Amino acid sequence: MEIRRIKIIFHINRPHLTFDILSILKKYDVYIVSMEVYSNVIYLKLPYISDNTLQKIEEEWKDVYGFDHMENVDVMAFEEKDIELRGVLNLMREGVVILSVKGIVEYFNNKVPVALRDIKVGSSIFDFIENENLKNFIEMSGEVSNFGTMRNVEIELDSKNYLLNVDSLYSEDRIFSGFLLTLKEITLDYSFDNYITFEDLVGEDEKFKESIEKAKNASKVESPVLLVGGSGTGKEMFARAIHSNSDRSTKAFVGINCAAMPEELLESELFGYESGSFIGANGNGKRGILEIADGGTVFLDEIGEMNYHIQSRLLKIIEEMEAVPRNSSEEVPLDIRIIAATSKDLEKLIEEKKFRVDLFYKLNILKIEIPTIRERPKDIEVLIEYFLKVLSKRYGDKKIEISQGAIDKMKSYCWPGNIREMQNVLEKALVLSDGGVIESENITFDTSEVYNREMTEGADLNSAVSYFERNFILKALRNNSSIRAAAKELNVTHTLLLNRIKKYEIRDEDWKK
Numbered sequence: 001m002e003i004r005r006i007k008i009i010f011h012i013n014r015p016h017l018t019f020d021i022l023s024i025l026k027k028y029d030v031y032i033v034s035m036e037v038y039s040n041v042i043y044l045k046l047p048y049i050s051d052n053t054l055q056k057i058e059e060e061w062k063d064v065y066g067f068d069h070m071e072n073v074d075v076m077a078f079e080e081k082d083i084e085l086r087g088v089l090n091l092m093r094e095g096v097v098i099l100s101v102k103g104i105v106e107y108f109n110n111k112v113p114v115a116l117r118d119i120k121v122g123s124s125i126f127d128f129i130e131n132e133n134l135k136n137f138i139e140m141s142g143e144v145s146n147f148g149t150m151r152n153v154e155i156e157l158d159s160k161n162y163l164l165n166v167d168s169l170y171s172e173d174r175i176f177s178g179f180l181l182t183l184k185e186i187t188l189d190y191s192f193d194n195y196i197t198f199e200d201l202v203g204e205d206e207k208f209k210e211s212i213e214k215a216k217n218a219s220k221v222e223s224p225v226l227l228v229g230g231s232g233t234g235k236e237m238f239a240r241a242i243h244s245n246s247d248r249s250t251k252a253f254v255g256i257n258c259a260a261m262p263e264e265l266l267e268s269e270l271f272g273y274e275s276g277s278f279i280g281a282n283g284n285g286k287r288g289i290l291e292i293a294d295g296g297t298v299f300l301d302e303i304g305e306m307n308y309h310i311q312s313r314l315l316k317i318i319e320e321m322e323a324v325p326r327n328s329s330e331e332v333p334l335d336i337r338i339i340a341a342t343s344k345d346l347e348k349l350i351e352e353k354k355f356r357v358d359l360f361y362k363l364n365i366l367k368i369e370i371p372t373i374r375e376r377p378k379d380i381e382v383l384i385e386y387f388l389k390v391l392s393k394r395y396g397d398k399k400i401e402i403s404q405g406a407i408d409k410m411k412s413y414c415w416p417g418n419i420r421e422m423q424n425v426l427e428k429a430l431v432l433s434d435g436g437v438i439e440s441e442n443i444t445f446d447t448s449e450v451y452n453r454e455m456t457e458g459a460d461l462n463s464a465v466s467y468f469e470r471n472f473i474l475k476a477l478r479n480n481s482s483i484r485a486a487a488k489e490l491n492v493t494h495t496l497l498l499n500r501i502k503k504y505e506i507r508d509e510d511w512k513k
């Protein structure tokens with residue numbers, strides 16, 4: 001006997017609607033196998049009932065205030081999502097396992113290594129992968145839920161080597177829900193294609209190339225590195241490329257964002273729970289990421305946000321490592337390479353007594369400045385071409401075209417969110433273009449508060465106001481076809497707007513389509 005799945009659609013949402021629907025089922029003595037209730041829809045999974053009975057039930061439902069219509073469906077909403085998710089996972093080229101916050105398997109795809117052949121939903125991943133890094137990472141993330149990623153840890157399963165990557169999963173409102181674990185087999189001739197390498201860093205501008213050269217040199221030495229650059233300029237990509245070009249490349253790359261968590265949490269994340277010493281934790285306490293990443297690289301993003309006390313502890317570790325360098329026969333306390341990044345001016349923070357000058361000097365030895373898009377305008381077209389290729393690949397080698405007008409519009413924009421923003425703008429434009437040619441009207445910029453805030457943070461009042469004013473005027477000009485119309489929208493005189501256009505050196509090509 002077949003199960004029936006029914007979708008009921010309502011044209012209003014009122015109290016007791018579900019109750020009224022279910023009361024009629026009760027009247028016909030039909031029980032419910034399962035049910036999903038949304039604001040205007042109910043899915044019901046019912047045991048087999050004849051068409052005749054269902055028709056009678058439907059007739060009565062029609063009298064329920066708010067009922068619109070019902071449909072027989074093949075799957076419930078949840079089942080549909082489940083099928084979709086499985087389908088997507090199976091499309092991926094690597095073995096993928098989705099875990100709960102405690103490391104329990106929730107989904108896995110058909111590319112998981114043979115060594116995981118007995119894996120089941122509900123199994124613990126630790127029964128299949130015995131790896132201290134993974135264990136610690138999951139245990140700690142489970143407790144603090146803000147830990148990010150674990151990159152390229154080499155593990156062995158059934159005498160084969162794999163690169164293990166783990167990402168924490170969050171809902172839109174940042175509720176931590178588990179992990180996405182990917183396993184990629186390392187084959188001899190293509191071992192590192194999962195790494196970000198310098199080849200992945202796109203750009204031809206001289207300033208950018210200088211940064212790449214510096215980073216390449218930095219990858220061959222052991223001192224800490226300081227990456228300085230605005231939001232979305234590629235600091236993390238640089239850090240990863242340095243790691244994979246170094247002789248630590250087969251070890252962990254662990255990143256932590258110092259701005260993303262409260263101070264006490266950051267401290268225990270970094271140094272572990274055991275007070276006094278995190279070195280050689282004997283299993284009673286929690287290991288910090290500095291220890292988990294032993295042998296590898298630790299990426300400290302937004303180091304300017306780290307509090308003074310944590311800075312002192314970090315400095316001590318760097319000094320201890322220097323006192324007993326790598327390759328020495330003495331017992332080394334910790335073997336990590338620190339790469340720090342900042343979008344803030346650390347020297348200014350030193351003046352404000354928010355950043356330790358001695359830590360700054362340690363980090364500043366190898367300082368690499370990553371230019372913003374404004375500082376490498378020639379790369380705009382290069383990056384557009386690159387991202388369109390990436391998008392085309394993602395959509396099954398679909399041909400994507402872009403008009404000269406759209407390119408010009410992107411060239412005249414100031415890109416406060418840098419490369420990340422450019423990626424987003426192009427992706428959005430592709431959707432808006434409905435699969436055709438990307439035209440200039442499909443290029444829309446996020447002039448939201450976030451960007452204005454990021455751009456104006458740390459600036460003095462006059463330059464912040466100017467920045468805002470220039471952008472505001474540009475927006476009005478782009479929305480209108482003439483200066484006069486824009487002046488009207490801005491409620492200022494034509495002459496005043498002309499003066500401002502002159503002051504801010506706004507060119508016709510900055511706004512005219």
Ligand SMILES: Nc1ncnc2c1ncn2[C@@H]1O[C@H](COP(=O)(O)OP(=O)(O)OP(=O)(O)O)[C@@H](O)[C@H]1O
Nearest residue numbers: 200201202203230231232233234235236237419420
């Ligand atoms: N040179 C580049 N070539 C291609 N893609 C890049 C380049 N630089 C950055 N990206 C892409 O831009 C996005 C932002 O890069 P990344 O996260 O490294 O920037 P970030 O400076 O660390 O950002 P944030 O300040 O927000 O931490 C990523 O999706 C990355 O893949």
